[in-house]
Amino acid sequence: MIFSALLGRKDLGAVFLLLPWFGGLVLGEISNDFSQCLDFFYNETPPKGINAAGYTPICQRFKNRYHFVSLYHRQHRAPLYSAYILSPADGKRPNTTWMYEPQLVSPNATPVMQPFPVPNQIYRDVKKSQAVLQDYKNSGYTRGHLNPSMHQKTIEDREATFTLTNIVPQRKGSNIATWNSLEGEVLKRFKDFCKGSMYVITGAMPYKSGAHKINNRVSVPEYMWSAYCCPSYSTSLPQSMRSFFPTYAAVGRNDRNSGQEIVPVDPNVNPSVRGYDVRQMPLETLEDILAQRLAMPEISLFKGKCQ
Numbered sequence: 001m002i003f004s005a006l007l008g009r010k011d012l013g014a015v016f017l018l019l020p021w022f023g024g025l026v027l028g029e030i031s032n033d034f035s036q037c038l039d040f041f042y043n044e045t046p047p048k049g050i051n052a053a054g055y056t057p058i059c060q061r062f063k064n065r066y067h068f069v070s071l072y073h074r075q076h077r078a079p080l081y082s083a084y085i086l087s088p089a090d091g092k093r094p095n096t097t098w099m100y101e102p103q104l105v106s107p108n109a110t111p112v113m114q115p116f117p118v119p120n121q122i123y124r125d126v127k128k129s130q131a132v133l134q135d136y137k138n139s140g141y142t143r144g145h146l147n148p149s150m151h152q153k154t155i156e157d158r159e160a161t162f163t164l165t166n167i168v169p170q171r172k173g174s175n176i177a178t179w180n181s182l183e184g185e186v187l188k189r190f191k192d193f194c195k196g197s198m199y200v201i202t203g204a205m206p207y208k209s210g211a212h213k214i215n216n217r218v219s220v221p222e223y224m225w226s227a228y229c230c231p232s233y234s235t236s237l238p239q240s241m242r243s244f245f246p247t248y249a250a251v252g253r254n255d256r257n258s259g260q261e262i263v264p265v266d267p268n269v270n271p272s273v274r275g276y277d278v279r280q281m282p283l284e285t286l287e288d289i290l291a292q293r294l295a296m297p298e299i300s301l302f303k304g305k306c307q
Contacts, residue, residue, distance in 0.1 A: 030057065030058050030059065030101070030103045030104070030107075031057040031058065031059050032057065033046075034046050034059065034069055036066070037059035037060075037066045037069050039066075040068055040069045040083050040085055040199070041069075041083055042199040042229045042231065042302045042303060042306055043302075043304070045302075045303040046083070047081075047201065047299065047300065048299065048303075049291070049296050049297065049298045049300055050071070050081075050294075050299060051296065054073055054074065054075060055071045055072060055080055056071070056072045056073070056074065056104065057069065057072075058070045058071070058072050058101055058104075058165055059111075060147075060163065060165070060166065061111050061113060062099075062156065062159065062160035062163075063112070063156055063160075064112060065156070067084075067156075067157050067160035067161075068084035068085075068147045068152075068160070068161070068166075069082065069084070070082040070083075070147075070165050070166055072101070072104070072130075072165050074104060074129045076218070076219040077129075077130055077131040077218045077219065078131065078167070078168050078169070078204065078218055078219050078221075079146060079165055079166060079167075079168065079203070079204070080203055080204065081146060081201050081202060081203030081204075082146035082147040082166050082203070083147075083200065083201045083202075084151065084152070084200055085199060085200070086151045086186070086187065086190050086197075086198040086199075086228070087152060087153035088151075088187060088191060089149065089150050089151070089152060089158060090153055090154065093149050093158065094149070094155055094158050094159050094162075096158075096159045097115040097116070097162070098115070098116055098133055098143075098162050098163070098164060099114055099115055099116065099162060099163040100113065100114060100116055100126050100130055100163065100164060100165070101130060101163065101165045102114050104126075104129040105122075105125050105126055105128075105129055105130075106125075113160070113163045113165075116132065116133060130164060130165060131164045131217065131218045132164070133164070134215070135214055135215040135217055135218045136169070136214065136218075139169065139215060141169035141170060141171060141172075141214055142169075142171070142172050142175045142176070143164070143169075143170070144167060144170025144174070144224070145166060145167060146167070146168065146202040146203065147166050149161045150183060150184070150187065151183065151186075151187060151200065168204045168221055169214050169219075169220045169221070170221075170254055171254050171255070171256075171276060173256075173272060173273045173275070173276040174253065177273045177276065178252060178253075178273055178276045178277060178278045179224055179252045179276075182250055182252065182278050182280075186198075186200070186226070186228060189230075189241070189245075190228075190230065192234075193233050193237060193244075193245065194230040194233050194234075194245075195233055195234060196230070196231065196232035196233075197231075197232075198228050198230045199228065199229040199230075199302065199306075200226065200227070200228045200229075201226070201227055201228075201301050201302075202225070202226040202227075203224075203226070204221030204223070204224055204225070204254075205221055205222055205223040205225055205251070205289075205290070205293060205294070206222065206293075206294070207221075207222045208222070208293065220254070221254050222254055222255050222258055223252060223254055223262060224251070224254055225249070225250065225286060225289075225290070226249065227249035227250075227283055227286055227301050227302070228247065228248060229247050229301075229302040229306035230245055230246050230247070231246050231306050231307075233245045233246060243282070246306045247282070247302060247306045248281075248282065248283065249280070249281050249282065249286035250278055250279065250280045250281065250286075251263055251278070251279050252277070252278040252279075253276050255275075256274070256275025256276065257275070262289060262293075263277050263278070264279070283301065283302070286301075287299045287300065287301060
């Protein structure tokens with residue numbers, strides 16, 4: 001959605017289309033390299049090979065504590081990915097106020113995410129650098145969490161996910177159905193077989209060409225993607241589960257009209273979710289898809305393949 005800058009080592013046409021996305025990472029307290037919040041990455045190492053232009057590393061800070069991280073693009077007003085440590089929720093989804101990142105407006109602002117102000121000068125300044133709630137109104141898209149509330153333990157952790165710097169425009173059939181089912185399946189694998197931390201990186205994949213935006217402001221992804229790393233897991237895995245550890249990944253369709261070269265469509269599923277299929281795959285397969293699609297020579301999401 002925001003990333004016409006991630007991949008494509010073989011398609012020169014795609015490379016030229018993606019060139020405007022490249023450049024150095026924008027600085028924030030945010031961070032210039034996630035140095036304040038490396039704990040959310042396996043082995044304290046952010047993904048390698050992702051050098052997308054104009055992105056701001058954000059240590060997502062709420063109530064003076066870091067909860068996860070996001071790589072955010074101001075002009076596209078959406079994140080490339082969010083990375084977090086999975087922890088099962090200990091309560092229901094909170095009814096919370098949507099928030100924004102003050103330091104995307106000014107580097108001198110508070111580093112703690114804040115509730116959206118009523119429309120005024122501050123609101124207008126926020127709107128220049130990031131998405132606002134009005135962007136999603138009547139857009140045909142839901143607000144899709146990259147770091148979902150259901151993967152965070154405490155009420156404070158879950159509230160922190162409700163910032164638009166953790167959100168991409170996601171079709172309802174994906175958000176509340178197929179992608180939600182994947183999030184539930186990953187959570188079950190963690191509960192049943194993971195014996196330590198599970199590191200998750202979830203992102204959005206741009207269209208290969210052409211601008212796709214809501215409100216002519218917020219970039220829409222063609223696909224969602226996610227990968228996890230569970231370095232410590234049960235030594236007595238059932239045969240059916242052995243391929244899912246220590247890593248696994250998935251790509252989900254966010255456009256019913258997309259081609260089927262990345263994620264095929266199952267013609268036998270319920271028509272309400274048909275075209276929002278999710279394909280699960282080994283980590284290396286996802287990394288190859290990203291490297292070919294986003295015009296980056298080599299992408300490694302977890303240091304040493306989580307070994």
